[in-house]
Amino acid sequence: MNTAPGPTRWPLADGRDLLFFSLPGHTAAPVTDLRPLPQRGDQQSELRFDRTTGQWVIIAALRQDRTYKPPADACPLCPGPSGTTSEIPAPDYDVVVFENRFPSLSGAGGTPSALPPAGDGQDFLAAPGHGRCEVICFSSDHTGSFAGLVPAHARLVVEAWRHRTADLMAREGIAHVFCFENRGEEIGVTLSHPHGQIYGYPFLPPRAAVMLREARAHAERTGANLFADILAREMAYGDRVVARTESFTAFVPFAARWPVEVHIYPNRFVHNLVELAEAELDDFATIYVDVLRRFDRMYSGQLPYISALHQYADTDEQRDGYFHVELMSIRRSATKLKFLAGSESAMDVFISDVTPESVAKRLREL
Numbered sequence: 462m463n464t465a466p467g468p469t470r471w472p473l474a475d476g477r478d479l480l481f482f483s484l485p486g487h488t489a490a491p492v493t494d495l496r497p498l499p500q501r502g503d504q505q506s507e508l509r510f511d512r513t514t515g516q517w518v519i520i521a522a523l524r525q526d527r528t529y530k531p532p533a534d535a536c537p538l539c540p541g542p543s544g545t546t547s548e549i550p551a552p553d554y555d556v557v558v559f560e561n562r563f564p565s566l567s568g569a570g571g572t573p574s575a576l577p578p579a580g581d582g583q584d585f586l587a588a589p590g591h592g593r594c595e596v597i598c599f600s601s602d603h604t605g606s607f608a609g610l611v612p613a614h615a616r617l618v619v620e621a622w623r624h625r626t627a628d629l630m631a632r633e634g635i636a637h638v639f640c641f642e643n644r645g646e647e648i649g650v651t652l653s654h655p656h657g658q659i660y661g662y663p664f665l666p667p668r669a670a671v672m673l674r675e676a677r678a679h680a681e682r683t684g685a686n687l688f689a690d691i692l693a694r695e696m697a698y699g700d701r702v703v704a705r706t707e708s709f710t711a712f713v714p715f716a717a718r719w720p721v722e723v724h725i726y727p728n729r730f731v732h733n734l735v736e737l738a739e740a741e742l743d744d745f746a747t748i749y750v751d752v753l754r755r756f757d758r759m760y761s762g763q764l765p766y767i768s769a770l771h772q773y774a775d776t777d778e779q780r781d782g783y784f785h786v787e788l789m790s791i792r793r794s795a796t797k798l799k800f801l802a803g804s805e806s807a808m809d810v811f812i813s814d815v816t817p818e819s820v821a822k823r824l825r826e827l
């Protein structure tokens with residue numbers, strides 16, 4: 462597939478950006494957004510620093526008013542040809558991205574990573590919740606899903622992820638770009654229209670920081686990349702591999718934390734989607750949809766899942782980071798969900814009821 466042309470940019474009524482990514486032969490035809498939206502400006506969340514864990518917490522109280530499970534005919538992610546009903550004022554679209562109207566992070570600012578020196582009186586350390594929160598609609602079909610996308614359409618979503626990654630990574634004050642999807646009411650999704658989100662965090666998230674720390678220690682010990690070594694061992698072992706293409710491998714990790722957990726790695730080291738070649742991006746779209754379809758064949762209904770794209774910048778701090786996707790589900794049987802209770806929520810110790818090898822075998826056969 463050739464490189465897609467750039468997206469069409471369109472302003473929403475309150476000044477937010479809307480980007481249309483179109484399939485070959487399709488042209489975006491937006492109309493004026495006529496909704497009387499309040500202008501933005503005072504919607505700033507707050508970062509608060511937890512000194513006991515060294516982690517930032519986002520306090521975004523304004524999000525309480527966000528759209529909650531609207532009826533299908535009032536879906537803000539369906540096309541709105543009149544310009545009065547939807548976040549996407551257009552008769553139709555393929556893939557769109559826009560700034561979240563109820564963002565956890567917004568506005569530009571510095572990275573709040575530098576702690577003030579001890580004893581300066583700032584026991585309670587806070588900072589404006591600067592950063593970026595975007596919504597990505599995978600399709601205009603309200604009842605569709607990522608797993609149901611045809612190859613060219615899935616590839617277009619990948620192109621949109623890649624575009625947003627390059628754009629946000631280049632922005633001042635954004636330390637980490639996180640593309641993800643929450644799918645299913647079981648995990649708290651408030652809009653059923655197929656969509657994902659893209660966060661530009663102003664700090665390195667804790668899980669990324671831990672992985673980079675482990676990868677650095679591994680590199681200093683062995684001279685090799687931790688993620689590349691893990692992939693090589695999974696491929697040699699084989700029992701946890703779920704699917705494989707020329708450029709990508711999907712496997713259940715050795716120490717899987719979730720009842721269903723699959724990681725997808727490129728077969729060569731890259732930091733992020735931007736560093737992948739066209740043929741590799743095609744391959745990525747293919748294996749990603751393949752894994753999601755296996756998920757939906759596990760039980761009678763659609764599997765609720767979280768999909769997390771781990772991407773890194775080519776900087777000193779993040780140079781050992783190896784692009785990969787981590788998919789996880791809380792469904793542990795046809796009728797039971799895994800809840801994060803005492804051990805998981807309070808102590809970060811996961812207890813799994815299934816062996817990663819048996820889950821991999823099942824997913825391979827589906």
Ligand SMILES: [Zn+2]
Nearest residue numbers: 536539603654
């Ligand atoms: Zn919809």
